[in-house]
Amino acid sequence: MDFANCPLPKFDFDTINLGHGSGGLLTHRLLQSFVFDVFGNDKLDQQHDGATFHLNGPVAFSTDSYVVSPLFFPGGNIGDLAVNGTVNDLAMCGAAAKYLSLGFIIEEGLKMEEFWAILQTIKAATANAGVQIVTGDTKVVEKGKGDGIFINTSGIGLVHPKARIHHQNIREGDAILISGKLAAHGMAIMSQRQGLGFDASIVSDTRNLNHIVSAMLDRFGEGIRFLRDPTRGGLASVLNEVAGQTTHGLTIRQSALPIDEEVDGACEMLGLDPLYVANEGIFACVADAAIADELLAFLQGEEGSRDAALIGSVTAEHPGKVIMQSRIGGKRVVNYLTGEQLPRIC
Amino acid sequence: MKFLSEYRDPEAVQQYLREIHAITTKPWTLMEICGGQTHSLVKNGILDMLPEKITMVHGPGCPVCVTSVSVIDEAVWLAKQPNVMLCSFGDMLRVPGSKESLLEVKSTGADVRILYSPLEAVELAQQNPEKEVVFFAVGFETTAPANALSVVHADRLGVENYSILASHVLVPPAMEAILGDPENKIDAFLAAGHVCTIMGVEEYHPIAEKYRCPIVVTGFEPVDLLQGIYMAVKQLEEGQYKVENQYARSVQVEGNKLARETIGEVFIVGDRAWRGIGTIPASGYDVNERYKRYNARLKFTIEAGDALEDPTCISGEIMKGLKKPKQCPNFGKSCRPEHPLGAPMVSSEGACAAYFHYAQDPVEEPSH
Numbered sequence: 001m002d003f004a005n006c007p008l009p010k011f012d013f014d015t016i017n018l019g020h021g022s023g024g025l026l027t028h029r030l031l032q033s034f035v036f037d038v039f040g041n042d043k044l045d046q047q048h049d050g051a052t053f054h055l056n057g058p059v060a061f062s063t064d065s066y067v068v069s070p071l072f073f074p075g076g077n078i079g080d081l082a083v084n085g086t087v088n089d090l091a092m093c094g095a096a097a098k099y100l101s102l103g104f105i106i107e108e109g110l111k112m113e114e115f116w117a118i119l120q121t122i123k124a125a126t127a128n129a130g131v132q133i134v135t136g137d138t139k140v141v142e143k144g145k146g147d148g149i150f151i152n153t154s155g156i157g158l159v160h161p162k163a164r165i166h167h168q169n170i171r172e173g174d175a176i177l178i179s180g181k182l183a184a185h186g187m188a189i190m191s192q193r194q195g196l197g198f199d200a201s202i203v204s205d206t207r208n209l210n211h212i213v214s215a216m217l218d219r220f221g222e223g224i225r226f227l228r229d230p231t232r233g234g235l236a237s238v239l240n241e242v243a244g245q246t247t248h249g250l251t252i253r254q255s256a257l258p259i260d261e262e263v264d265g266a267c268e269m270l271g272l273d274p275l276y277v278a279n280e281g282i283f284a285c286v287a288d289a290a291i292a293d294e295l296l297a298f299l300q301g302e303e304g305s306r307d308a309a310l311i312g313s314v315t316a317e318h319p320g321k322v323i324m325q326s327r328i329g330g331k332r333v334v335n336y337l338t339g340e341q342l343p344r345i346c
Numbered sequence: 347m348k349f350l351s352e353y354r355d356p357e358a359v360q361q362y363l364r365e366i367h368a369i370t371t372k373p374w375t376l377m378e379i380c381g382g383q384t385h386s387l388v389k390n391g392i393l394d395m396l397p398e399k400i401t402m403v404h405g406p407g408c409p410v411c412v413t414s415v416s417v418i419d420e421a422v423w424l425a426k427q428p429n430v431m432l433c434s435f436g437d438m439l440r441v442p443g444s445k446e447s448l449l450e451v452k453s454t455g456a457d458v459r460i461l462y463s464p465l466e467a468v469e470l471a472q473q474n475p476e477k478e479v480v481f482f483a484v485g486f487e488t489t490a491p492a493n494a495l496s497v498v499h500a501d502r503l504g505v506e507n508y509s510i511l512a513s514h515v516l517v518p519p520a521m522e523a524i525l526g527d528p529e530n531k532i533d534a535f536l537a538a539g540h541v542c543t544i545m546g547v548e549e550y551h552p553i554a555e556k557y558r559c560p561i562v563v564t565g566f567e568p569v570d571l572l573q574g575i576y577m578a579v580k581q582l583e584e585g586q587y588k589v590e591n592q593y594a595r596s597v598q599v600e601g602n603k604l605a606r607e608t609i610g611e612v613f614i615v616g617d618r619a620w621r622g623i624g625t626i627p628a629s630g631y632d633v634n635e636r637y638k639r640y641n642a643r644l645k646f647t648i649e650a651g652d653a654l655e656d657p658t659c660i661s662g663e664i665m666k667g668l669k670k671p672k673q674c675p676n677f678g679k680s681c682r683p684e685h686p687l688g689a690p691m692v693s694s695e696g697a698c699a700a701y702f703h704y705a706q707d708p709v710e711e712p713s714h
Contacts, residue, residue: 268350270462328359328568330391332704338683 008116009033016110021140031138035102038119039126043099043134051099051134055158060095062086063154071114071148074188075203078151079121081280084208085231086155087129091213092227092283094163097129101154102136107146118149129208131155160214162221167245169225175292176250176312177285179212179305180205181258182235186277187266202263205281212302213283220295226286229279233337236275238284239322240336250322252312252334275324276337286314349595353567362572363395366579373399374582375531376575377524377667379517380538381408381695382566388700390568400579403531403667404700406520406623407538409485410437410693411665414619416653417513418443421482423650424511424642425456431474433467434482435489436460440692444653448482464496464510471500471508480642483510488540490514490631491605494612497633497640509642512633515618517541518549519629524666525557532667534578536564536571539593544609546601550589558587565593612637621655621689622662659688664697671698678702 011033019026036044043051066082083100090097102122106115126133184205191200209229217224230238235257243250259274267274281304287295292310299308322334352358378384384404387393393402406412422443425432432448439449439460452458457477461467464481471479483493493510500508517538524530537550542563550561560581564574574592581588591597609631618630633641642648658676663669671677671690681687683699690696 326390327354328356328390328392330395332389332391335703 006120008113009037011112014112016106016108016112016115016140018108018140018142021106021138027138034115034119035136035138038123039133041132041134043132048135053099053134055098055156057161058159059156060090060093060159061154061156062089062093063152064089065150065152067147067150068189069147070189070192071118073192073204074201075185076206077118077121078149079118080125080204080206082151082153083122083125083129083131084206084280086153087131088209088229088283090155090157091208091210092165092229093159094165094213094217094224094227095157095159096210096214097131097155097157099134099156100126100131101152102133103152104136104138105146105150105152106138106140107148108140108143110148115149125208129210157210160217162217163224164222165224165227167226167242169222170242170246170248170286170314171225171288172248172314172316173289174225174286174314175289175295175310176239176252176314177287177292177296177299178235178258178282178309178311179209179285179299180282180307181260181263182279182282183259183263183267183274183277185280186234187263187272189278190270190272191266200262200266202260202266205279207281207304209281209283209304212299212305215302216295216298219298220287220291223288223291223295224285225288227283229283231280232278234274234276234278235284236273236322236334237336239334242286243320243322246314247319249315249318249320250312251315251317251325252322253325254327256309256311258307258309275334289313350567353565353569355569358569359572362569362576366400366572366576367397369576369583370397370399370579371583373401374533374579375401375403376534376536376578377403377405377532378536378564378571379405379407379521380541380566381411381693381697381700382540383407383536383538383564383571384697385695385700385704386566386568387571388704392568392571393705396575400575404664404670404697405524405535405667406620406665407486407517407541408665408690408693408695408697409489409515410441411661411689411696412515412520412620412623413438413441413484413513413689414621414653415444415655416619416650417511418447419445419650419653420643420648421448421511422446422451423648424480424646425451425458427478427646429476429478431457431459431470431477431479432482433459433461433464433470433479435462435484437693437695438482438484440686441689442656442686442692444651464493465499468496468500468503468505468508471505472503475507477507478645479508481508481510483512483514486515486517486538486541487544487609488538490613491544491602491608494608497612497637498608500640501637506639509640509645510633511642512613512631513618514613514631515620516615516629516631518553519626520620520623521550521553523623523626523629525553525559527666529668532559533582534560534562536574536578537561539563539565539570539596542591542593542597542601544602544605546606547589547591547597547599554587554589560587561589563589563591563593563597565596620665622659622665624662656687661688661690661698664690671701672705674698
């Protein structure tokens with residue numbers, strides 16, 4: 001691993017051991033070099049049991065845990081997901097993330113080099129998102145009781161004054177948009193799983209969405225009815241959640257779904273449906289039809305959402321159901337995923 | 347992606363639909379053999395676009411669905427043995443056995459691995475010499491060559507801690523069983539394109555002759571299916587009963603010679619019990635005498651107990667095409683993908699799963 005910008009501190013151990021989680025000297029040294037020196041800020045440096053601060057206005061609060069395997073994948077690592085995931089959850093509530101907590105459960109034996117790389121990634125991701133780590137926790141469990149490392153981040157931020165994001169605000173005729181191409185993250189992970197070995201240049205789409213959502217709300221305010229990022233379970237799950245929570249039906253067009261050709265090919269090969277594959281850097285948006293075209297043009301003009309597309313609409317027909325018009329003109333129901341998507345036999 | 351985009355072209359689809367509507371004058375019942383074809387028909391909304399006179403009935407071409415409960419129980423027993431690593435294609439994991447599925451057994455700590463190729467299982471056997479690696483070798487003729495190859499490969503490498511639990515099923519005997527059933531309503535078949543890629547088309551001629559039944563070897567994309575339906579209906583309207591090959595870009599008359607030789611090297615034909623249908627003579631592959639040390643049924647003394655099918659599951663009638671999934675009283679109620687009563691609701695190629703996931707008619711939500 002290349003640490004030209006920030007070399008791994010000299011340490012007595014090559015790997016994390018149980019002593020590093022004991023709360024004693026080893027923990028102290030680990031935290032000093034790996035956390036406080038890396039993330040130093042006025043709140044974290046207090047080294048209190050918790051961070052104290054003021055926030056003026058309505059706040060949103062979110063938490064998420066990250067258990068991805070492998071830890072390092074094309075396009076990023078667990079550190080990217082841990083920051084962007086929680087920042088994005090807050091963005092989906094219409095909030096700009098400000099402070100994050102960072103909790104680690106490390107499996108004994110994790111290489112120091114890998115832990116360092118993850119922390120450097122978290123540092124870069126927080127700088128990029130404009131958030132600070134203000135509190136955290138580190139535990140170490142015995143070998144075999146973890147999967148390298150599990151991370152939890154919780155985040156807090158102020159809700160945008162013009163945000164009116166709630167499924168109750170969704171109206172018949174509203175437009176459904178997606179901010180970028182589908183299925184990249186899930187297929188990037190799949191390409192690393194044992195036994196697949198397909199040559200592909202698929203990279204995860206992990207990125208923060210708070211800046212674009214903030215700009216979008218600045219401009220379009222209550223025209224944005226609903227936001228959600230289609231992570232596990234994919235776009236199909238998000239659309240089903242919306243259909244289930246409202247009295248409306250949703251219609252989408254298969255030919256309008258943006259997807260990279262290589263990603264689509266990988267899904268085909270394994271018998272996976274891109275609608276159910278995880279994404280980490282895009283969001284689905286339900287918006288007032290009156291602003292849909294302008295919103296689309298706005299998204300396409302921004303870095304990170306150039307592949308945004310209008311994919312469907314909210315309808316009074318088939319309430320509670322998501323129907324997709326296939327490329328060839330037929331119709332099918334898009335249901336919730338049941339269990340894990342398992343590649344088929346033949 | 348050229349083949350895919352050509353065979354998904356919306357204009358070509360509309361053209362074939364027009365042609366099919368134009369030539370259909372009488373009611374006909376067609377069966378597509380392969381579960382992948384069923385899914386493609388339902389997923390693309392093709393069933394609703396065909397003329398009303400054409401009824402598509404869904405055949406037993408889902409190897410997961412037809413794997414008998416007793417075989418699942420055998421796999422579950424093996425998975426529970428402390429030194430066994432049970433390897434399987436993903437689909438098989440959710441199928442219920444008499445008591446539990448492989449996924450349930452995995453969640454209690456059994457070493458069950460999802461693999462994409464049986465050759466990986468041989469590698470795992472090499473990497474884990476203290477374990478007995480068993481590959482759950484399921485499928486039609488399509489997956490048989492790779493499974494056979496894994497045995498040949500293990501033999502060449504001298505890998506002794508590997509075996510397969512063979513449960514292959516063959517298409518032509520199943521077609522004969524369906525056509526020979528007094529309740530049979532099928533007028534023509536769309537034969538399974540990938541099975542025929544391996545085996546060729548010759549074994550279908552005697553069936554077409556004997557039962558005076560058109561058989562069109564068909565692919566899986568929307569245009570493939572519509573071409574196949576068109577060719578079958580045209581034969582029926584003209585009173586013909588030939589074997590035709592729609593899927594010529596993949597299927598040759600003689601099939602894949604090397605694949606057939608590999609199958610012949612390792613397997614012999616034997617009787618097989620089909621879930622929901624019963625035993626069909628000479629309808630499966632077993633490991634032959636030469637490679638018997640790679641036969642998991644001989645290597646282990648498997649105690650699988652009495653296989654208990656859920657008596658309320660009508661998968662046999664579904665797979666013979668006698669009933670549609672929505673005609674089952676349990677469909678969408680006590681039988682849903684998250685708690686299936688039988689394999690056709692679980693398998694990614696099962697007819698019941700296809701209807702549940704894609705078909706538009708509302709499914710009643712169970713009351714909570």
